[in-house]
Amino acid sequence: MQTSGSGPVASGPVALALDFGGTKVESALVDGAGRLLPGSRFRAPTGPSASSEGLWESVASVLDAALAAVGDRELIGVGIGTAGPIDERAGLVSPLNVPQWRGFPFRDRVVEWLRDRATPAPVTLRMDGLAITLADHWIGAAGGVDNVMGMVVSTGIGGGLILGGATVSGPTGNAGHIGHIEVGGFDVRCACGGTGCVEAVASGPRSVAWARSQGWTGNSGEQLATAYTAGDAIARAAVRRAGTAIGRAIASAAALTDLEVVAVGGGFSRVSPDLFGFIREAIDERAEFGFVKKVQVVPSGLSDEGPLIGAAALIHRAAVVTGSAEPQPLGSST
Structure with missing residues (x-):
């Protein structure tokens, strides 16, 4: 698993951002100004050779690493941007270039991961293209x-x-x-x-x-x-x-x-x-x-951090995200 981080020190509440694609999965902590917390960015491989559970193990590894970097900050949610197609209501994903995952319960697995760690936070899953659009609308070229x-x-x-x-x-x-x-x-x-x-x-x-x-x-x-x-x-x-x-x-x-x-x-x-x-x-x-x-x-006005910023925007910019404006209790998801 690779790590990286950049930008000024994040302050205030943070969102845990997760970006899943056909070659890698990344996580990071992002503050309310769209800045990545230095040292909180982690990457693991995905790809066609991994099993379904092997893919989930890559996801869990970067989630665990990012969660460990939260420290005494408030974690206000987990935003997931994923390759699709997806079933947003059911929280299922079937990425075209990841045949191991067809109807994979991605959102619920992240909810379970949070429950296992006694971490109260809502989970929002959307297509990665929508997440990157949110990022550009938030701090990029479409503000x-x-x-x-x-x-x-x-x-x-x-x-x-x-x-x-x-x-x-x-x-x-x-x-x-x-x-x-x-x-x-x-x-x-x-x-x-x-x-x-x-x-x-x-x-x-x-x-x-x-x-x-x-x-x-x-x-x-x-x-x-x-x-x-x-x-x-x-x-x-x-x-x-x-x-x-x-x-x-x-x-x-x-x-x-x-x-x-x-x-x-x-x-x-x-x-x-x-x-x-x-x-x-x-x-x-x-x-x-x-x-x-x-x-x-x-x-785009964004660097390669854009997909992670967009995943975090699902939490920080919840009022813009249809159907996810209200706070949710532990274990809930949108």
Whole structure:
């Protein structure tokens, strides 16, 4: 298990943030200003080779480590941002890239973990895309804006929605799953079963795979970024292709929800600053729809701490999180 920490010393009540994905799970303590408590960030591997209980053991290890760092501070809740799909009401998760967990009772396992440690704190579980959107709305690039979509472009593509100043997660918790909007012009099969999903076109691994199919010899998004900067024609075509697909997906989402700002983060979103220009070009194709063209697409204002800050926002910003504004007793969850 790896540890890290940064920023000024946290003060006042803290939330225990948990971010679960297909390659790692992280925890940290976050204060009411969105700052990570130094020395409270812990990481453990997940991945396809672990068993279901092995995955839970990784989760429990980082939870235990973060809880030990609480000291005499008040712990006001546990916020969980997780890859999906999820069943928000039941607290179940079935991450697409973690086949060992199908209908896994993630929220209840964390509630049990707290009960075993006699630690009174509510638990809130939401999609990781919604958590990252909350973080940007709280202290990032979308502060003060009431109609926002957060978007993560990395190994996969995820997102979340804040409309009218409140989160929108839908009856199952999967609203805002922008990665699985189908975009025109791309006949590519997606792991979800769809064809032309933006994740299947524009994620980091899929962009690298497309470039390799065109004769490029690199192996990673980082190498693709280097090749793009050096002027490699295939790398440049791959980044333009990704930007076009992302822009079309954002335009569709803006047409549906009348968005003001889309904050885009994730490792592959930094492949080149030109990516945002290609996104803008695709949005501006909706020439007759001013309400679509008005949407601002900006880089996320968050560092790699963003997913943890977003998970903590599920607790610290509970009034913005639909259905979780009221305090809850020990063992309860939302």
